[in-house]
Amino acid sequence: MKVVVIGAGLGGLTLAHGLRRAGIDVVVYERDAASGRPQGVSLHVDERGMTALRACLPPAHVAMVEATTGGPRERTLTLSDVDGELTAEAGRARPGRQVHRPLLKAVLLTDLDDVVSFGAEFTRFEQRADGTVRVWFADGRTDTADVLVGADGIGSAVRRRYLPDVQVVDTGRRMIMGAAPLRAVLGTGLPGLIGDNPASAHIRGTTIVVAVLRFTESRPSARRRWLPPPAPWPVRPITLLGDAIHLAPGFGGNLAMQDARHLCEALADAHRGRLGVLDAIGTYKDMMRRNGFTSASAKAGT
Template sequence: MTRVIIVGGGIGGLALAQGLRKSGVAVAVHERDRHRADRLQGFRIHINPHGSRALSDCLPPELFAAFVASGGKGGNELTFVTERMKRLLRLDEDITTGGSSAPEDGHYGVSRITLRQILLSGLEDVVHFDKKFERYELEPDGRVTAHFADGTSATGDVLVGADGGGSRVRAQYLPHAGRVDTGIVAIAGKYMLTEESRALLPPELRSGPLSVMPPKSCSMFVAPHELDGGVGVNDRDDPGALFDNTKPYVFWAFAAKREYYGTDVESLGCLELRDLALKMTTGWAPQLRAMVALSEVDTLTALPIRSAVAVEKWTSSAVTLLGDAVHSMTPFRGIGANTALRDAQLLCRKLVAADRGGPLVGGIAEYEAEMTGYGFAAVRTSLEAAQRAVGGTKAARLTSRGVFRVLDAVPALKRRAFGGFEDQDAVRER
């Protein structure tokens, strides 16, 4: 029997664990967090059809149903507007989903916290907390032993590094691989939706994701996280799970190059970040500025944007990587989590095949060949999207806005330009 050790209990690592468990493959996850409820930071993320199909494959049916139920309203639409809230282009549900109504083909706006809690469900005997990975050793018999800071170790046939952008597994396995600072910093926050605050925002800011395209070298993304009533996930047996999906909010992120801010944005406190975001949006629509001004102060954060550097193909072994541990990317196309889920789905299939008698390292090599292809392509296009969002001359940006208006006015052109959108990774948020 194949035994798989996963280092890292994020979205990709847990999806892989769920898929292996579902298929009867022995798996253990070692997570550095001390408790299940430790990792409660994060914003709404977009799950596209690649991610939805991966979750459908990896999760038991009841957990996939819980994921679908936890998705917010309006995830299947995307609207581009000016900084004055003038519509440029709207991509309706029939374009973004390709007309499919199947749950696994949908786009979902979900809480990162809630998704992780769903992925943890049923893995109580699989996930081991308070396990800080330090190093691994290749054993003479071909197996791998992972060593942890508490002095314990675990030995298996495969070691999967799913430990994020600062991966310690990658640092040992591919020490030449790394990430670069793109020079872009985002200020992000949450506008909590209550009965009173909801009335202060226009429907456009509450109905679905918006991409704001100003003429200057910056951008803003806005997306609601709002449910159609209770979904049942909050009533699961574990009161320590701390699901947050009953607290609706609007997520927003303003992004620009570091020098655009004129100050050391990463050193600022929450109130200072809010004031800076308001300064950067002077002259914008009052609705957008009110959203920033009235956001929950404690949610304001500065996010330096980093991106992986593609590496040459390495010789495959019993050690491999998935998600941000190998191909971390900017959030500007919202595909990081989806690519990690795609990794989990593909690697799960290869490891299940190995458990059934197929070649282990050969299967991992097939996974890595495919994963590095689509993974580093996603890194590249994500970086390009980030550079476009905060770059370009005023003339070029105004030209792009004009093209969007034309496409929006001619449905046939819009369909031609965005045909197959459901398999493209649109400009989305983290």
């Protein structure tokens, strides 16, 4: 079996390691040059991301990641904008650890020299009569695979061709958000001052809103009730992972790596003859829809 992955991001590279360790022929095509581009410094990796890395990467790579993560967060520092007081609260930290993003990327790229092809911008694919998928790149290159995986991020060109009805809508607005748990500001008198209505201030085209938000139902349970995963789409030897199919502000990297782990396990089963390739992709897709769209905000429906 040969798998072509479009995109050498967190998900695509995690998948590439896992497939190679399962003995599956894999090629990753990345639009950027090998030198890459800056993508921030810190990434919060939780148990989903770490479990995926442990399942897919060689042990030495995992040891490298684990050795270079920040320590567990045991307390949260809060600077009150009401009285300027700095408070430290124990036991309320978000589970997981910080990793140095460029370092994680470097670890993920290590030993994949023969797998990742840089400067290769995917443009289109075509499913052929024999069931294989042919892919084209901007520089005229082509390749053929048994399975095509779109791990090419939020602007995914694979998704645009595979699921053309799915739209990413840019509202043109930009927002900087901050939140404090209500209990952290209870003693400040702020919730009482604001009441149930948002308080807003307009300053030179920018609006600042302060509001009290009390959930009547936990967000995961409400999301399960009100935001069902999108309807299944037909299974073909083409699939998507990570930001290419679901958006999760703040933990999309973890979901991308988790998708990679589940897809790798399913394709490895197909490789061993336990499942047909389409059944493997269908199994992965069902799991990804459940995990990605119930724990993340759905980017769009199909």
